[in-house]
Amino acid sequence: MSSWWNKTSASNFTRGLTSITGQLSSNLKDILTEASEENYDPTAELTRARQQIEDLDLRKQALMEEVLM
Structure with a gap:
């Protein structure tokens, strides 16, 4: 066994x-x-957050286009 x-x-x-x-x-x-x-830099944090949002929006758009094809 x-x-x-x-x-x-x-x-x-x-x-x-x-x-x-x-x-x-x-x-x-x-x-x-x-x-x-x-060194906490609120301006740099905001810039980084905006870049992340932009990157995620681009990824979302690419995925939506892929699904629609």
């Missing part, structure tokens, strides 16, 4: 945990980096 938990399952589980750990580590690093920035 073969077990449902074999070396392949354990290996996949370990890889999954490693991936999640890496993602959490990366996200935490980004959060801490943003939090430690001492």
Whole structure:
């Protein structure tokens, strides 16, 4: 009788945990980096936000055109 938990399952589980750990580590690093920035520039934040909105609008438009084709 073969077990449902074999070396392949354990290996996949370990890889999954490693991936999640890496993602959490990366996200935490980004959060801490943003939090430690001492020079808050509202104008730069607004510019960055507007650029992100513009980028998202362009992506949305491209997806809409793709769906309509």
